[in-house]
Amino acid sequence: MSERTRLRWKCRRGMLELDLLFGDFLDSGYEHLDAGERQSFDHLLDYPDAVLLEWLMGRIQPTDKDVVQLVDKIRSAASD
Amino acid sequence: MTMEKRSFDTLIVGAGGGGLRAALQLSQADARVAVVSKVFPTRSHTVAAQGGVNAALANVSPDNWHWHMFDTVKGSDYLGDQDAIEYMCRAAPRAVYELEHFGVPFSRLDSGKIYQRAFGGQSRNFGGEQAVRTCAAADRTGHAILHSLYQQNIRARTHFFDEYFAVDLVQNQQGYFLGAVAMDIASGEPILIEAKTTILATGGVGQLFRTNTNALVNTGDGMAMALRAGIPLQDMEFFQFHPTGIAGKGMLITEGARGEGGYLLNGDGERFMERYAPNARDLASRDVVSRAIATEVREGRGVGPNGDHVLLKLDHLGSDIVKKRLPGIRDMVMTFLHIDPAETPIPVYPTAHYTMGGIPTNRHGQVVVPVQQGAEEPVPGLYAVGECACVSVHGANRLGGNSLLDILVFGRAAANHVIRHLKEQRYHQPLPEDASEPAMQRLARWNREGKGESIAGLRIALAKTMEEHCGVFRNQDVLREGQEKVLALRERLAEAYIDDHSQVFNTARIEAMELENLVDTALATVSSALAREESRGAHSRIDFPERDDQHWLKHSLFSLEDLKMDYKPVRIKPLTVESFPPKKRTY
Structure with missing residues (x-):
């Protein structure tokens, strides 16, 4: 429980777009990740907001190979 | 229960641009500074400011601070305090050059000077031609400022309490503010942070509204702490809305979408702006378009299962135009709604953007309250800067590019006042046992x-x-x-x-x-x-x-106790120049 709530707080960002994308993903996509991917998610949240926004809006492909697939998963988990 | 206690010269609550600018000034003056932030500092909402910072550098068009001052007073619909506005506009170029010195990578003109862009409400010669006044670091100005200020603070040894939630201010019986109680979110442990001076810099409260552009962190924590401590909030009725946010989500769709030929439709498929503004139609002023959308929804002509929004139609513009001229909007709509705006209209509703009101302060950032029937006086030991404060430079309406300027100028001004104060206040005041x-x-x-x-x-x-x-x-x-x-x-x-x-x-x-x-x-x-x-x-x-200047050219003050409303005059008199008397506001 505390691991999930720790991540929930780490998903609180400076931009609404990121709040919504990470929040939705934590609710619906995170549980389907394996241990390695969960670690990558934690690692992804360490990137600055402006970088994350470019990646998650699909404007730039992530330079970090570790997170490319994860970014796609987060994008497809965005609720309508 | 024993509680951990730490002592500092100054406690700053909030690590956005305002808090960090103040912290840096103080740390550089060798004050012992603590910054409490409920999220990691570089995740503060300043990061979302894309536009830039207004300063009359005259790098692109002729300009001077006095024209900037006129535009800000007029933009405020004459509710802004003209002494604070003069101070801010005069200080703007210096605030920008300081940022450059701190490492903010401003975009450059061919001449090598700082790049400036034109924004609405900027004029030359007191209402003449368009001025070009907004200094920008690409479309990431807020991000660049926040990160540079954070790095500088680390270098200057500012102490950060990351992921600590400020619970309430602490004061003694004489009403002197002596710090705050905060909670370490990771451990749940409370901590008493004792300080000779406290600066609130907690940002705005966009989360008040269902549809808003703000990050989730913007819950008005500092404003509410002030209210609970018996301080009134000023001009809270003034909240800036943008007519087109993505319905149910809030992200802003720029006016540019309508500028390119996009238009609004109600649930009957009607182009309803023709009824509200027969000439300007979808390009009427923001408040007219916002109110028209809300009226359509209220009167049952909304779109969707709950009839709670209208549509912004762009598909008639053709895929090429949408992709070429509105790429950012297209990315955002495709990411969040999984629709292509070049093919499908976007659901929109007015979205709340900026809190003009807040904790009343003077131009030194000191929190001020009315004293009986007399003039207002500073509250000892307490300051506020940025969107949580009302200094008031934005009055009834903020101009684009003035919010980043506000946090920089008044973050610095508050810190300078604190530094002078600390020279006289060598020791901590006794902290009453029951203060927390x-x-x-x-x-x-x-x-x-x-x-x-x-x-x-x-x-x-x-x-x-x-x-x-x-x-x-x-x-x-x-x-x-x-x-x-x-x-x-x-x-x-x-x-x-x-x-x-x-x-x-x-x-x-x-x-x-x-x-x-x-x-x-x-x-x-x-x-x-x-x-x-x-x-x-x-x-x-x-x-x-x-507008009713005879009865309402005054600031509102709301107190939590008995929900009392009080009023105080607008400071019409600037510091050195003639005041700008209220005029009808037309653009």
Whole structure:
């Protein structure tokens, strides 16, 4: 429980777009990740907001190979 | 229960641009500074400011600070304090050059000078041709400022309490502010941070409204702490809305989309702006378009299963135009709605963007309150800067590019005043034993066992109430009902419980305390809006459509005790120049 709530707080960002994308993903996509991917998610949240926004809006492909697939998963988990 | 206690010269609550600018100035002057931030500092909402910083550098067009001052006074619909506005506009070039020195990578002109772009409301010669005044670091100015200031603070050895939630201010019986109680979110442990001076820099309260552009962190924590400490909030009825946000989400769709030929449709497929503004239609001013959308929805002509939005149609422009001229909007709509705006209209609704009101301060950032019938006086030991404060440079309406300027200029000014104060205040004042009691009670309240409504449900109800009753469509009946509903929600919150009483990362408890902050700031907003019987700047009343300078050229002050409204005059007199008398505001 505390691991999930720790991540929930780490998903609180400076931009609404990121709040919504990470929040939705934590609710619906995170549980389907394996241990390695969960670690990558934690690692992804360490990137600055402006970088994350470019990646998650699909404007730039992530330079970090570790997170490319994860970014796609987060994008497809965005609720309508 | 014994509580950890730490002592500093200055405590700053909030690590956005305002808090970090103040912290840097203080740390560089060898003051011992603590910054408390509920999220990691570089995740503060300043990061989302894309536009830039206004300063009359005259790199692109002729310009000077006095023209900038005129535009800001006029933009404020004459509710801005002209002494603070003169101070800010004069200080602007220096604030920008300081940023350059701190490492902000401003975009460059071919000449090598700082790049500036044109924004609405900027003029030359007191209302003449368009001026070009906004200094930008690509479309990431806020991000660049926040990161540079954070790095500089690390270098200057500012002490950061990351992921600590400020619960309440601490004061003695003489009303002197002596710091705050905060909680370490990771461990759940409270800490008393004692300080000779405290600066609130907690940002705005966009989360009041269901549809808003703000990050989730913007819950008005500092404003509510001030209210609970007996300080009134100023001009809270003035909230800036943008007509087109993505419905149910809030992200802003720029005016550029309508500028390119996009138009709005209601549930009947009608191009309704023709009825509200026969000439300008979809390009009418922001408040007219916002109110038209809200009216269509109120009168049952909305779109969607709940009829709660309208549509912004772009598909007739053709795929090439949408891709070429509106790529950012297309990316965002495709990411969040999984539709291509070049093929499918976008659901939109007015979105709340910026809090003009806040904690009343003078131009030194000192929090000021009226004293009996006399003039206002500074509250000893307490300062506020940025969106949580009302200094008031934005008055009834903020101009684009002036919010980053506000945080830089007044963050620095407040710190300079504190530095002078610290020279006289060598020692900490005695801290009464029970000083932290109110804050501890507030924390303990959420450990109570019981069954009640969910915090998430109440938060949605509050945001919906504020959108329907204190959004862009305001009249006496709508606002009065809104005030009653907020009061009822406040009572329901007092009876609510949370299930999770754990210590480690108990976000449920934080969210409950954030909702308490939201409810009190909501009450300030709706009460101030109900009381102000005129239309000025962002506050527009259907039942009082005109600005009324004879009765309402004054600042509102809302106090939590007895929900009392009070008023104080606008500071019309600038520092050195002639004042700009109120005129009809036309563009």
